[in-house]
Amino acid sequence: MAKPLDKEGIILAFVMGIIIYFFGGWQYLILMLCFFAFALVVTGYEHGIKREMGIYEHERGWENVLSNGFLPTILAILSPSIGPLPFIACVAAVSADKFGSEVGVLGGDPISLADLKPAKPGTSGAVTMMGTVASLAGATTIGLIAMYLFGINATVALIIGLAGLLGSIVDSAFGVLEERGLGTKGTTNFICSLVGAIIGFLIK
Numbered sequence: 001m002a003k004p005l006d007k008e009g010i011i012l013a014f015v016m017g018i019i020i021y022f023f024g025g026w027q028y029l030i031l032m033l034c035f036f037a038f039a040l041v042v043t044g045y046e047h048g049i050k051r052e053m054g055i056y057e058h059e060r061g062w063e064n065v066l067s068n069g070f071l072p073t074i075l076a077i078l079s080p081s082i083g084p085l086p087f088i089a090c091v092a093a094v095s096a097d098k099f100g101s102e103v104g105v106l107g108g109d110p111i112s113l114a115d116l117k118p119a120k121p122g123t124s125g126a127v128t129m130m131g132t133v134a135s136l137a138g139a140t141t142i143g144l145i146a147m148y149l150f151g152i153n154a155t156v157a158l159i160i161g162l163a164g165l166l167g168s169i170v171d172s173a174f175g176v177l178e179e180r181g182l183g184t185k186g187t188t189n190f191i192c193s194l195v196g197a198i199i200g201f202l203i204k
Helices: 008-023 026-045 045-055 062-082 085-104 128-151 154-179 184-204
Strands: none
Touching: 008 026, 008 062, 026 062, 026 085, 026 128, 062 085, 062 184, 085 128, 085 154, 085 184, 128 154, 154 184
């Protein structure tokens, strides 16, 4: 069975985990571990079909870990002064993107946000209805978990879910530029996390 991360990715993820725990505490670490666990599940889901489609990413490197984990780590460091909501919303956004990209390729007809025309499954900047629903489910799941870990109420958890969905939509929009050679998957992932974090700052 292929490893989810290469050696460098594992080391970086471990270091980020230590930093998140040291500055944020166990709640922050558990939420980040939940994202990682969900990412493993949705990546492996119907991996045979994805492999046949040529879009199965079975092992990721430090770049992927950095693009998804850098901003949550920074927000955990800043959490004593800014609170947990930016971190939670940031994790919700990267979760939404992961759910949307891994589940969305399995059903529906992708539509490119560049010209609203049909696109090949797995194309950056393309979305499906299934992927959108999966994105909302992934982000909302993080919000629900945060209710127990951080004591946020149901309304805030719902807003967290919507923030994650918006982050994944912005990710897809910037994916259009990626298809045209402007930016990489890493930059779009970071932008996705940034959108979630910004909304988290605005939640009262």
